[in-house]
Amino acid sequence: MTCFKPLPLSLLQSALLFIAACAFSTTATAGNLVVQVLDKEGKPAPDAVVVVVPASKTAAPKNPLPSQVTIHQEKMRFVPAVSLVAVGAKAQFINNDPWEHHVRASAAGAAQFNATAGEGFELRLDGKPEGKPAKTADATFSKPGAVLLGCHIHGSMRGHVYVSDSPWAALTGADGVAQLEQVPEGAAQIKVWHADQLIDIAAQAYTVTASPGKLTLQLSVVPRRRRL
Incomplete structure (x- = not known):
């Protein structure tokens, strides 16, 4: 008959903490996402709001x-x-x-x-x-x-x-690009809003991965030119 000597309590606690840390690091992964917003004519649309709603909230955005x-x-x-x-x-x-x-x-x-x-x-x-x-x-x-x-x-x-x-939301710049960092991996819904888009565009399903992602969304209007 073989007997197993129990681990010291301190060593057992350290092992449990290590396992928990590994589990958290596995689930709390995040990826970066670049979203290009174009107008109806295919030109960059500045001042559009891009909102990502991840199914999982295991990570925090880099820029609140x-x-x-x-x-x-x-x-x-x-x-x-x-x-x-x-x-x-x-x-x-x-x-x-x-x-x-x-x-x-x-x-x-x-x-x-x-x-x-x-x-x-x-x-x-x-x-x-x-x-x-x-x-x-x-x-x-x-x-x-x-x-x-x-x-x-x-x-x-x-x-x-x-x-x-x-908290995963950003405004597009003059190039029509919004950059979102540390978005939780997994299923997500991506919404785009623009002041001149009177009817909201349907949210688009997207899967965020650890690899950088890129997505293009298009408005159904040509935004009016802002007065300088």
């Missing part, structure tokens, strides 16, 4: 979405024209123009037809006095989705804030 953002009103524009933030993010609006502006925030696109009464917010900002600090106002974006920014006085002013409930 901002929890605070500053949006300027200047030369009759919202700057930046599109901001991407996390749910619960706080925004500070700054009026750099010498005349009064408002900030009217409401659901954007098709979502506006499902918005409840009183949803959104309205702010008023006096014009910036010469030689004095600009006027500011604060707001919080507590609900996921696209938000349209406008001004009661100047109807041509338009901006957007996209509030993402997935």
Whole structure:
């Protein structure tokens, strides 16, 4: 009869910790993804929001979405024209123009037809006095989705804030490319949103792997040229 001598407790604990670490490293793998967004004519679409919703949440994004953002009103524009933030993010609006502006925030696109009464917010900002600090106002974006920014006085002013409930989200640059890092491996849904795309494009199924991935998505519109 063969007898086995039990392992010392400290050695047994170390072995269990090693096994657990190996298991975690196996499941908590992530990959990088490059998404190219094109307009209806096949040209790069800047300021598109790409959101990846992985089935597994075993990894954390390399660059978390901002929890605070500053949006300027200047030369009759919202700057930046599109901001991407996390749910619960706080925004500070700054009026750099010498005349009064408002900030009217409401659901954007098709979502506006499902918005409840009183949803959104309205702010008023006096014009910036010469030689004095600009006027500011604060707001919080507590609900996921696209938000349209406008001004009661100047109807041509338009901006957007996209509030993402997935931390794996990015804005496309001038080349129409969004880069997302450390996306959990496995099944995922990829959504693309653009301010001029009134009807949301259906989410696309995608499998994230450890190898760098690349995907091209196309809008059904040609975005209007932004005023400089």
